[in-house]
Amino acid sequence: MSVYEPWDAGRGAEIISEHSHLEGATLVILHALQEAFGYVPEPAIPMVAEALSLTRAEVHGVFTFYHDFRHKPAGKHVLKICRAEACQAAGGDALAARAEARLGVAIGNTTADERVTLEPIYCLGLCATAPSAMLDGRLVGRLDEARIDALIAEAQR
Amino acid sequence: MKMRIFVPRDAAAISVGADEVALAFEQAAEKRELPINIIRNGSRGLLWLEPMVEVATVKGRVAYGPVSPADVPSLLDAMASNGPHPLRLGLADEIPWLKRQTRLTFARCGITDPRSVEDYRAHDGYKGLERALTLTSDAILADVTASGLRGRGGAGFPTGIKWKTVAQATADRKFIVCNADEGDSGTFADRMIMEGDPFVVIEGMTIAGITVGATKGYIYIRSEYPHAVEAMNAAIVAARRAGYLGQRIGGSAHSFDLEVRVGAGAYVCGEETSLLESLEGRRGLVRAKPPLPAHKGLFGKPSVINNVLSFAAIPFILAGGAKAYADFGMGRSRGTMPIQLAGNVKYGGLFETAFGITLGELVDEVAGGTFTGRPVRAVQVGGPLGAYFPRALFDTPFDYEAFAARDGLIGHAGIVIFDDTVDMLKQARFAMEFCAIESCGKCTPCRIGSTRGVETIDKIRAGERVEQNLAIVEDLCNTMKFGSLCALGGFTPYPVVSALKHFREDFSPAPKSLQAAE
Numbered sequence: 001m002s003v004y005e006p007w008d009a010g011r012g013a014e015i016i017s018e019h020s021h022l023e024g025a026t027l028v029i030l031h032a033l034q035e036a037f038g039y040v041p042e043p044a045i046p047m048v049a050e051a052l053s054l055t056r057a058e059v060h061g062v063f064t065f066y067h068d069f070r071h072k073p074a075g076k077h078v079l080k081i082c083r084a085e086a087c088q089a090a091g092g093d094a095l096a097a098r099a100e101a102r103l104g105v106a107i108g109n110t111t112a113d114e115r116v117t118l119e120p121i122y123c124l125g126l127c128a129t130a131p132s133a134m135l136d137g138r139l140v141g142r143l144d145e146a147r148i149d150a151l152i153a154e155a156q157r
Numbered sequence: 158m159k160m161r162i163f164v165p166r167d168a169a170a171i172s173v174g175a176d177e178v179a180l181a182f183e184q185a186a187e188k189r190e191l192p193i194n195i196i197r198n199g200s201r202g203l204l205w206l207e208p209m210v211e212v213a214t215v216k217g218r219v220a221y222g223p224v225s226p227a228d229v230p231s232l233l234d235a236m237a238s239n240g241p242h243p244l245r246l247g248l249a250d251e252i253p254w255l256k257r258q259t260r261l262t263f264a265r266c267g268i269t270d271p272r273s274v275e276d277y278r279a280h281d282g283y284k285g286l287e288r289a290l291t292l293t294s295d296a297i298l299a300d301v302t303a304s305g306l307r308g309r310g311g312a313g314f315p316t317g318i319k320w321k322t323v324a325q326a327t328a329d330r331k332f333i334v335c336n337a338d339e340g341d342s343g344t345f346a347d348r349m350i351m352e353g354d355p356f357v358v359i360e361g362m363t364i365a366g367i368t369v370g371a372t373k374g375y376i377y378i379r380s381e382y383p384h385a386v387e388a389m390n391a392a393i394v395a396a397r398r399a400g401y402l403g404q405r406i407g408g409s410a411h412s413f414d415l416e417v418r419v420g421a422g423a424y425v426c427g428e429e430t431s432l433l434e435s436l437e438g439r440r441g442l443v444r445a446k447p448p449l450p451a452h453k454g455l456f457g458k459p460s461v462i463n464n465v466l467s468f469a470a471i472p473f474i475l476a477g478g479a480k481a482y483a484d485f486g487m488g489r490s491r492g493t494m495p496i497q498l499a500g501n502v503k504y505g506g507l508f509e510t511a512f513g514i515t516l517g518e519l520v521d522e523v524a525g526g527t528f529t530g531r532p533v534r535a536v537q538v539g540g541p542l543g544a545y546f547p548r549a550l551f552d553t554p555f556d557y558e559a560f561a562a563r564d565g566l567i568g569h570a571g572i573v574i575f576d577d578t579v580d581m582l583k584q585a586r587f588a589m590e591f592c593a594i595e596s597c598g599k600c601t602p603c604r605i606g607s608t609r610g611v612e613t614i615d616k617i618r619a620g621e622r623v624e625q626n627l628a629i630v631e632d633l634c635n636t637m638k639f640g641s642l643c644a645l646g647g648f649t650p651y652p653v654v655s656a657l658k659h660f661r662e663d664f665s666p667a668p669k670s671l672q673a674a675e
Contacts, residue, residue: 023456026438027421031380052438065440065597066421068380084342085537088587089500089575090528122424122591124381125345127571128204128498128505129169137383141172 002136004038004073011036012044020051026062030069039070075110075117077155080134083107083120086127095131095148096120102152116155159192160236161213165267167200167352168384169345174225175208181229182210191237199353201267202507203254211249212236220249254504254523259485261473261493262466263346263509266353272391274399277356283401285472289364290409294324297368297475304474304482305491310336310427310464311539311568311644313490313557319461322451323369326459333365333374333413334436334455334462337389338420338427340379341540343499343571347465349507350495351378351385354469355392359415361468363406364475365461366413374413375455377432379420389417424541424595428643429462431597442597443643464569466495487513490556498524500537500573510555517551520574531576535660537584539568541591542648544655545584564655566648581660585630586614588652592645603646606637610653620666627664631657 005011015036019028029048033040040063049059063069081096096107103111103118110117126132129141135151143151164170164179179195186193201220203209209222210232221232221244228244235242246252260266269276277283289297302317323331335358339347351358362374378386393415396402404412418436420426426435430444433455454460470492474482482492490512496519498505503525516536520526526533535545544565546553553559560567575584589610596603610633616626634650641647657664 024436024438027435028418028438031419031421058439061440062438066423068420068422084591085541085584085587086343086500086571086573088584089573089579091501121381121422122595123340123342124168124172125339125348126169126172127343127345127500127573128502129173129207130500132172139168139172139384141169 002038005036007037007041007043009043009047012041012047016044016047016051025052026054026059027066030063030066034069038073042071075114077115077136078117078119079151079155080119080121081107082122082124082126082130082132084123086123087131090130092131092143095143095145098145099148099152102149103156116152159194161194161196162236163196163198163211163213163218165200165208165353166197166271166384167207167349168382169204169349170200170207170209171384173207173223177226178208178210178224178229181226182233185230185233189233191233196270197272198269199266199271200349200507201249201255202263202349203252203504204506205504206246209246214239216248218249220246220252222246254506254508257523258509259493259511260509261478261482261485262357262469262495263350263354263507264473265357266350269354271353271355271388272395274356274395274401277354281476282356282472283360283407285475286360286364286401286407288477289367289475290407290411294368294370297364298324300475300479301368301471304470304479305486305489306467306470306474306482307490307557308464309466309470309494309569311566316463316467319451319463320365320368322449323371323459323461326452328459330373330456330458331369331371332455332458332460333362333369333371334433334460335362335374335376335465335468336427336429336432336462337376337378337382337385337465338432339382339465339569340424340427341542341569341571343537343573344497344540344569345499346495346497346507346570348382348385350465350469351382352388355388356396357469357472358389358465359392359396359402361471362415363401363413364471365463365468367409367411369459369461371461372412372414374415375436376415376417377420377426377436378417379426380422386417386419393417423597424591425597425643425645428645431643433460433462440597442599443645445642466569485511487511487554487556488558490558494555494567494570496555497571498574499571501527501529501576502574503528512554512556514555515551516546516553516555516572517548519555519572520551524572524574527574527576529576531578533574534577534579535575535581535584537573537575537652538571539566540571541588542566542644542651543568543571544651545581545659546655547659549659564651564658566651581656581663582614582618585653585656585664586611586618588649589614592649596645600640600642600646602637602640603642603649606633606646607649609633610649617664618666623665627657
């Protein structure tokens with residue numbers, strides 16, 4: 001799991017100014033904010049707009065276009081399961097259903113105790129060691145029932 | 158002398174335990190007081206053998222795999238005594254699966270240390286750039302054109318023509334953009350080369366820069382590839398330190414520098430104009446063409462935008478290999494293609510070979526069929542926008558035109574193998590569903606057509622007016638194919654129509670294949 005800072009406007013401004021000199025900096029800044037806080041806090045959007053001479057709507061538009069950016073913190077652990085064709089061919093759908101059943105949530109949701117966020121991912125590039133998943137940035141290939149169960153147990157701990 | 162042991166740092170190797178294996182080697186060596194040097198190389202691409210560990214011997218590098226941490230103590234003893242071991246595969250270079258390939262682009266991948274410029278140079282690295290620095294822009298363009306290289310991202314546009322257009326444009330700034338948004342399922346060649354031989358990408362982009370007169374390049378890497386991002390960033394720092402990036406590269410009058418930018422989980426950003434929008438910090442909406450990126454690309458400036466593998470093919474070509482490159486291949490598909498064998502596959506991995514090998518040879522002989530041992534029923538070639546091919550079309554040679562003639566595409570050369578339990582209606586539905594999730598929303602056929610496609614296929618599965626709804630799906634596919642702005646909406650019909658055409662029996666309430674399998 002990753003440890004994030006609580007939102008702080010001063011710290012947010014600092015992060016924004018670190019990158020605002022770059023050409024086309026919007027995504028770079030949104031990534032940096034999410035890396036620090038675990039999500040992109042709402043009050044940061046107008047700050048990014050101000051720093052880059054954009055409208056709030058433009059920054060909000062970018063923020064909502066990309067699947068990666070979160071508007072609220074994820075669970076303590078994030079388990080991303082590949083749902084793309086190579087993993088489907090290797091039995092990925094059954095493992096995804098198993099993960100949903102074990103965690104009691106549908107893909108795209110966080111467990112009630114906020115421990116685990118279960119997300120789809122469309123290809124980790126591990127297509128010859130499929131099915132694959134990523135737990136908090138750690139890659140796991142050649143998944144089978146035992147390995148997915150172990151990952152889930154680890155995430156629930 | 159310290160024993161030199163190679164444990165890959167490739168993400169696929171890591172996903173099956175390479176980091177744990179490297180750690181086990183350190184611990185076992187310490188316990189035995191055996192001096193070893195662990196080199197974290199890229200992967201050779203024999204992914205069913207990963208983690209594949211190698212040890213340097215006087216006769217060459219001996220490979221072992223697949224290695225688990227529990228194997229390490231006995232393995233280290235076998236290495237130290239050059240004795241037998243159940244996981245021993247013999248000399249790595251002599252493994253038939255590797256020996257059968259023609260590795261031009263991936264010549265160094267899995268061999269060198271991807272963090273070391275010196276190692277890269279010791280294996281013919283930077284020879285292409287060194288020669289390019291002695292040539293005029295026109296002479297470099299002549300080499301690139303003579304090689305016959307076509308864009309490896311999927312579109313297959315001649316690289317020489319693209320570069321020439323940018324070289325001839327006049328502007329205060331020009332850019333080199335590397336498309337490393339490898340989102341197609343079943344493809345991982347970009348990831349492997351960035352992690353295993355990042356300098357070859359840097360060298361190729363640098364040659365592009367001096368050819369067209371650009372001093373800045375961007376590598377746009379998808380966020381799903383954190384290891385590739387790390388590897389490219391480390392290599393850029395190392396290249397800069399060695400004088401191969403920055404001011405006066407290689408002691409010449411040219412300047413060129415690179416920056417990595419990370420995507421944010423949008424498949425459509427692999428489309429070049431969407432990628433440019435994203436690089437500029439906007440929503441990844443596709444741009445209408447013209448203007449071409451070669452005229453008005455990044456920040457409105459003339460830009461070369463190529464796939465990772467296109468840039469990675471350049472150093473070999475410029476090191477005097479243009480003719481040798483063009484001598485491989487068939488028809489208008491010249492050179493080699495790093496083909497990726499994936500999905501339900503027995504011998505999965507990266508297989509670089511000349512164009513012209515048939516799909517059947519690749520699937521049956523090279524890949525060895527399925528991992529489950531069941532018969533191969535379908536293969537999808539070219540990612541989520543590629544067609545599904547039945548066994549009846551396995552005689553198709555790997556060639557841009559031959560695949561197009563059979564209503565398919567080679568795309569980025571990923572081949573995903575499915576066994577006879579596959580439900581092709583489900584696969585067709587997924588193609589539509591994926592398009593609906595990833596559509597940028599700019600054009601109607603893609604945005605709406607994909608959603609209607611999912612609904613209509615669901616009706617077919619439910620047994621609702623099957624014939625009429627099949628006709629609607631075909632009609633939708635036509636609208637999407639001819640009315641979409643880019644390949645996402647335009648090519649989604651390939652998997653759908655091919656599934657309908659070759660596997661019609663699955664488009665019914667209960668697929669025959671599933672009945673047969675169960």
